[in-house]
Amino acid sequence: MKRKIKMIGMDLDGTLLTTKKELLPYTREILRKAIDQGVVVLAATGRALSGVPQELLEFPGMRYVVTANGARIIDQQSENMILYEKLLPLEKANQLLDVFRKYDTLLEVYFDGRGYVSREHLNKLSHYVPDPYMVNYISRTRTSVDDLEALIQEKQAPMDKVQALFYDLKERQTVLDEIEQWNDVSVAHALAMNIEVNAGGVNKGSAMLRLGEMLGIRREEIMACGDGNNDLDMLKTVGFAVAMKNAESSVKAAADYITGTNDEQGVAKAIEHFVLR
Structure with a gap:
């Protein structure tokens, strides 16, 4: 069943990227189609900005990125302008x-x-x-x-x-x-x-909601994909939560849907099934 999704946040390691840290062709094509459809697609990662693959930073139409588990929201199209940050004293x-x-x-x-x-x-x-x-x-x-x-x-x-x-x-x-x-x-x-x-208070979920508020996107219109403990708050917070088949059991329990593994390009399959028209 198609869902009304306007934003998709994706963890990287164990989720969007394969075990070999690759972004495969089918996944690239699905991300492109979602962006062409007007969906805000972004990485929501524990990585620092310097650790986000250049392929994603340069991906056409992928404007925003949530880094450091939600400590920063960055607008890449405005010279990496920081839209929000909450740092550890x-x-x-x-x-x-x-x-x-x-x-x-x-x-x-x-x-x-x-x-x-x-x-x-x-x-x-x-x-x-x-x-x-x-x-x-x-x-x-x-x-x-x-x-x-x-x-x-x-x-x-x-x-x-x-x-x-x-x-x-x-x-x-x-x-x-x-x-x-x-x-x-x-x-x-x-x-x-x-x-x-x-x-305190920093997590990917709160960052996703904050970005949604900036863009006029409601919680129920936000989808997120993850596999690990640092994705748990994000999946509990957004409107539609997708866990990878390789995810931790607590992450699967918090999900609305369990897709394939990261090596099976589970993120792309979930987006194609639930989001693409």
């Missing part, structure tokens, strides 16, 4: 980093749409990330520095988000249990080994 970020440093972690900090990691940790990325395609993506999109703490002291600014990649999943769970009790941050995890933290 520096003091809170440092408190989180102090917790993460107690464990075997790779730390990432995000300033102004770019992720930073120490060169030492980036050189042993596979210690923390078993997926070679994810290793390749992170290696290509992060800026390495000699001293991450020195960078933080130099910038003295709030952050888009902070992220930790854990070697030991039990240690990750210990930290997750602790910081989920903090009442002034938003905690999510898109991967089995990571924890990512934003300012």
